[in-house]
Amino acid sequence: MAYTPPVDAFRQLHASGCFVMPNPWDEGSARWLRGQGFKALASTSAGFAFTQGRADQDVPRDMMLAHLTELVKAVPDLPVNADFENGYADTPDGVAANVKLCIATGVAGLSIEDATGRADEPLYPFELAVERIRAARRAVDETGTGVVLTARAECFLTGHPDALNESVRRIEAYAEAGADVLYAPGPKTIADISAIVAAAGGKPVNTLVYGDVGLSVSDIAATGTRRISIGAALARAAWAAFIEATRLIKDEGSFKGFAGNGASAPLNPFFRDDLKARS
Incomplete structure (x- = not known):
């Protein structure tokens, strides 16, 4: 019998309240997190890269696809969200093709970021970034799977000089382009997180907590955040x-x-x- 990812369960988690979606890096860590009662898990590009003796962003696409397949097989009853970096392509058509490959691993969701990985131009130009999300949206729809699409604005993590305002601008555009969930990793204050939530226009927002920034789950939930991930x-x-x-x-x-x-x-x-x- 063909495997059907728990996409409906994943969507339901985003419908109300706030849930924590921790990030395993191998089968053992995934099984342990499942055993602790978490309802959904997400991959971590950096966490997996370290297990392969590589730096973050240095994992090739096919290696990542194989890893996602292993994570899904490790916890088949839980939704797995893929940290799919920048879609492993610059062009919208390339992103669309790779999104379909990612969906074929059995994930219930995936995220596409707007960071280029290049020091001279850390973020894709605005219009191209938006078109990449539109292409990812079309690709998801063409599969008929309903997989949850998350759009990431990497302004904080790439050191943009006006990170909050540029994140808000991009989050608003990505929501309009068809992203199901919006994500701007990096804000550390209630005010900044709240601004991102407002920019999403009622769509679910993922907030990253990658260290002790003095905020609890309940503090972040109070901003309207629907999902908390912890990256690497x-x-x-x-x-x-x-x-x-x-x-x-x-x-x-x-x-x-x-x-x-x-x-x-x-x-x-x-x-x-x-x-x-x-x-």
């Missing part, structure tokens, strides 16, 4: 502990970095029970 924050937390433990061994001849290992005690029983349940 969990992967970076794991790597931070790994880096510090190896530093202590190398520089100080100490194994003090292992002091927190006791917190991993639930892993073996969890994965044994989880595997039995899946089998």
